[in-house]
Amino acid sequence: MKLTVTKQGTGNGVVTAVPGTITWSGKTGTALFDKDTSVTLTASPAARAWTGCDLNIGLTNCMITMSVDKGVTVEFGTKVKHDFNGDGKADILWRNETTGDVAIWLMDGTKMNGGDFVARGVSADWDIKEIGDFNGDGKSDVLWQNTAGDVYIWLIEGTVIKTGGFAVRGMPDEWQVIALGDFNGDGNDDIMWRNTNSGDIYVWFVNGTERNGGGYVVKSMKSEWTVKATADFNGDGKSDVLWQNTTTGDVAMWLMDGLSMSTGNYVETAVPDNWQIKGIDDFNGDGEADILWQNTTIGDAVIWFMNGLSIANGGYVRKGVPQNWQIKVVGDYNGDGKADILWQDTTTGDIYVYLMDGMNISGEGFVTLGLSNDWQPK
Structure with a gap:
């Protein structure tokens, strides 16, 4: 009995089968099963769609019964940033800078669709550095x-904190976490460090809470060149690096293949200081x-x-x-595959979302009014 699974689309994902093992060749996976074996296929991360199932189970699972040879297809979209419950929609992580409390709002467009405290009273000497998916389950984690x-x-x-652990203890002060990105295309976010003394840039590959190899990206980078973001700018499933020169305003990009720059160039030169990069994400859904x-x-x-x-x-x-309205976070809050913009009124505490379709605002609305300024989105 033969099961063939085909992966389609521009996004990243992993398919697993229980029972049995799928052998992959490119985008096609093949497995052998006894007659009448029931197989559940699970796809991750979020933004996926199965066809050819006997039964769809939620967003992630496809069940088939192997009475004859069958083929099923899963199409993956781009992994959604800040998606803590794996529903394909970005959520909002908050920290109260007075109490140390941490909370998550589960979002559905401009509306909150649930949420709760994650932890209370986290000590002020602990800082949220980044949000990413470190174990490849399609749900965002916190560094x-x-x-x-x-x-x-x-x-x-x-x-809920499913589990946690130290990635490292006692890292020297000159080594600073500057970004996360999936540089090796394994579906797990990796940690990019910069040595503020030497200018060296180093990446740790991460699997869950553990370091899984890594290496230098560049050594002795001049201090005026800062990493503004890591993201997949060419759609190959691996993160690239966006730089800006704080002296000249020049913007440059390195297209990465693992830890190596495959190619790079200036994107723009001499961008004025009053123009600030506020967010990096896919606003038009092209991957x-x-x-x-x-x-x-x-x-x-x-x-x-x-x-x-x-x-x-x-x-x-x-x-x-108006200047009292600040862009805080970007993410796909309605699950349409296009990033949206979250604003905060620094005077009133109001939270507002633009639902984007490219550069056009397709919908908008208040998420909440009068939130205390102690609460800041991360």
């Missing part, structure tokens, strides 16, 4: 670092990350749609946004 240099990872499921800018003087917000090293297109999202 912490304290003033002693200890790095700790929470593996999250919904609003390639884009760049959200805001002019901090006049409030204009602009998106560059990227195609590798080149700006393929772009335009204004909105002009003249």
